Amino acid sequence: MNYTLHQLQVFLKITETKSITKAAVELHLTQPAVSIQLRNLQNQFEIPLTEIIGRQLYVTDFGKEIAKASERILEEVNAISYKTMAYKGILSGKIKISVVSTGKYVMPYFLSEFANKNKGIEIEMDVTNKTRVIKALKNNEVDFALVSILPSDLNVESEVLMQNKLFLVGNKNILLDRNIKIDELLSESPLIYREVGSATRISMEKFIYDKGINARMKLQLTSNEAVKQAVIAGLGLSIMPLIGLKNELENGDIQILPIKELPIITNWRLIWLKEKKLSPIALAYLQFLTENKERINNENFSWINLY
Structure with missing residues (x-):
């Protein structure tokens, strides 16, 4: 066996991403370079490490075992480097x-x-x-x-x-009476949600439930950035963490709606x-x-x- 640490690193990334293209991006290598490293490693084994079905790459059972061994080898190599630096007082x-x-x-x-x-x-x-x-x-x-x-x-x-503050936000075109109540607002305006399992969604749903608000869900999106863009585009309102809104608030693309029950603070x-x-x-x-x-x-x- 003449495999190199680089080959093991590349193969491990391929098993994680299930894609040569994605592995190349994460490793900052070209796709041909990743393919060559995979081929050179494969040439040292008689049993396939991967297989292509349709256009999808799959790691074989044997390949999964080699990946586990590769991870252990690379961890030991890193440990040697760490111990060397520790002896130097680093x-x-x-x-x-x-x-x-x-x-x-x-x-x-x-x-x-x-x-x-x-x-x-x-x-x-x-x-x-x-x-x-x-x-x-x-x-x-x-x-x-x-x-x-x-x-x-x-x-x-x-x-x-x-501290983490969550406010109800809308785009720059919304004009509100500062005395409006949140239950009135959300019964009329659609609400944009994060996906199930998101901490933002959990906080938002608990707030809505505790206040007895009947909110209409307009969209469910899987990232804060997607929700932000949907709000800016005028697709609805959302309760969002302040931490990710600095630039949009400064630019005037998003505004915090004046609801006295907010912010939610975690x-x-x-x-x-x-x-x-x-x-x-x-x-x-x-x-x-x-x-x-x-x-x-x-x-x-x-x-x-x-x-």
Whole structure:
């Protein structure tokens, strides 16, 4: 066997994406380069690693076993690198974080300084919906998760990073009487929802239920950006996190509707399993957050206090 670490890295990415094209994009390689690496690895085995049915790539059972072995090999290689840097007195390791989709406006600001100061660390951040974030945490696939609603079925520790405000918003063409009640408004205007499982949707539905409001659902969309564009286009109203609306509010494309019952207020929290034994790099990151989160908030999110 003469396979290389690069071949294993490429093959592992192919198994994750189920696509040579997507693997090439994520690895910043050309599609032919990825195909060559897959072919060179395949040539060392008599049993197929992948197969094409129609136009879809499938990983064979044998290929899945090779992928598992590849992951273990690459983890050991990374561990050697981390240990080498540790002996040099350099903080090193990998932090894996799963972030709910709106959290992409939050988490990078609480990571950048720590990453820049510690060149020996790697950060892997997956941005997805709340259901998948909690699943990744539950399965111990990540060190931390960023959420705005704590999971009810997991025993977790948490670190509050900042406040999360949700307002009812519409586009710039809506003219409202400032005394209008939200139940009157939402009984007449269609409401745009996030998908089931989204923390924003959970907060919105709880608010509507608690207020006894009869709201008409116009659209259900799978990302905050899609909801934002639908609101700007005039397709309806939505209750959205303030954190993702800074540019649209400043440009006047979106306006916060003057409803006295709002905002809904939750907190952005970094959470981790209570029984998890955190790595030295993860513990160092928590210490960094404790010491610096207030300053990071003041430097990057003071605009939130204007609303």
